[in-house]
Amino acid sequence: MQHVERAIFDLRRGLxxxxxxxxxxxxxxxxxxLDASLLTDMRAGAADPARLVLTGHRLSHIGLDSDLALAGLPLAAEDSRADVIGWACDPNASWPRPRAxxxxxxxxEAAIALMRRGRLIPAAVVARVEGILxxxxDQRVARGDLLSVNAxxxxxxxRAAPSLLRWISAADVPLEAAPRSRFVVFREADGLREHVAVLIDDEANWPDPVPVRLHSACLTGDLFGSLRCDCGPQLKASLAAIQQRGGGVLLYLAQEGRGIGLANKMRAYQMQDEGLDTxxxxxxxGFGQDERDYSIAREMLAQLSVSHIDLLTNNPAKLAAMNHDAIQVAGRSSVYGRLTRxxxxxxxxxxxxxxxxxDALLAEPSDRDEQL
Incomplete structure (x- = not known):
């Protein structure tokens, strides 16, 4: 397991x-x-043509129809580093050759799993090596400056990651919307992410089912008040709603940008500014519609001994994902943020x-429209 965790760390460092x-x-x-010299070495020392591995979403965008979740594109000698990066993530790129x-x-599959886990663009250059390379x-692995890991x-x-989630620490943190709150910090096994359970009011007096909100971290909305989303106001509304109902749990999940990470969220924002929707x-x-993993949320609730819940959400995917294992979703309540222009x-x-x-929120006039 430790080798896998170090592999994720190395990939995030660009190795x-x-x-x-x-x-x-x-x-x-x-x-x-991707380094130009590394790409040259991979092509020269490969037993088969080096390949660019992409998700089906990305393949479709560059003009290659595929029913596969993943597929590879064999790279030719004339394909430059810029070409490869363009086919992997440039919104204006297209595949130039009639090759399926x-x-x-x-x-x-293992390579893309590592990229996703590391919140990197889900694409990789892969080469089966032979000979001098x-x-x-082998020498670099023996020296310890390159990692080898089994698929x-x-x-x-x-598969094991959710079950390896650990309760790390806890403390009382009075909040404006919920004066009697306790923060419990959970850490994933690879150490890359920490999630927080906010326990509101006295657990002994929580209603049954327990009001629960899953809130994915949003740096831009929660901290800086971004008007591009409704995350910050929705977070505050959720805390207030749980407080008003006698207490419960808000899970603050480190799954920025629906699970694609902050850097990729900014890349997606740039494309939205150029006309694409979210x-x-x-x-x-190369990502799917929602990359979040709610098994982490289920494990957090299990460690908190919460199993019968009323879920505060507007998202049908959350409802379906949480009603599994030992968690029973007994009801659902809407929770809205603020509509802006x-x-x-x-x-x-x-x-x-x-x-x-x-529907109820979108039927209202936006705040900033009323101010104009």
């Missing part, structure tokens, strides 16, 4: 890693830090394309 499987050793490089994508293998990589271990880590912008980067398009997209229950 390649070696993934081994029964098919052999493969050198895997993240797109975000090829099915991926276990290593490709294979010998060089099977990556999948095992992915769903299409994420897909252009700047976030109306974003909220409309969520309602029309993701089925969020926002």
């Amino acid at each position: 390649p890693v070696v993934i081994n499987s029964p098919a052999g050793d493969h050198l895997v490089a993240p797109i975000e830090a 994508a090829i099915e991926t293998d276990q290593v490709d 294979a010998e060089t990589l 099977a271990d990556i999948f095992a880590h992915e 769903v299409d912008a994420d897909r252009v980067l 700047e976030n109306r398009r974003y909220l409309t997209t969520k309602a029309q394309r993701a089925g969020h229950w926002l």
Whole structure:
């Protein structure tokens, strides 16, 4: 497990890693830090043509129809670093050759799993190595300056991650909307993310079912008051609603940008400024409509001994995801943020394309429209 966690860390630092499987050793490089000399070495030392592994969302955007969740594009000698990065994440790129994508293998799937876990663009250059390059990589692995990890271990880590969540610390934190609140911090096994459970009022007096809100972290909205979304006002409204109902739990989840991370969220924002909506912008980067993993939320509630809940949400996906394992969703309550001129398009997209229950909010005039 520790090798998998270090592999994620290395990829986030821009380093390649070696993934081994029964098919052999493969050198895997993240797109975000692809170096021209590394790309040249990978092509020269590959047993098969090096390939660019992309998600089905990204393949469709560059003009390659695919029913596969992942597929690879064999790279030619003339394909430059700029070409490869463009095919992986440039919103204006298209595949220039009449060549179909090829099915991926276990290593490709493991590589993209690592990229997703590290909140990197879900794309990688993968090459099965042989000869001098294979010998060089063996030497670097032996010295400890390059990591080798088994594909099977990556999948095992992915499956086990929620159960490895640890309760780290807790303290009373009085809030403006909820004066009697206690923060409980949970840390994931790889150490990359920490999630917070906000326990409001005395647990012994909580209603049954327990009011629960899942709130994904939003740096721009929660902290800076961004008008592009309704996250900050929705967070405050959720705390107040739980307080008014006699207490409960707000889970503050480190899943920025519907799970794609802050850096990719900013990339998606740039594409939205150029005309794409929030769903299409994420897909252009290779992500799905929602990359969040609610098994973490279920595990947090399990460790808090909360199983019978009333979920504060407008999102049908949350409702479906939480009503599993030991968690029973007994009811649902809407919780709205603030409609502004700047976030109306974003909220409309969520309602029309993701089925969020926002009709009542969208029927109102926006705050800033009234001020003009």
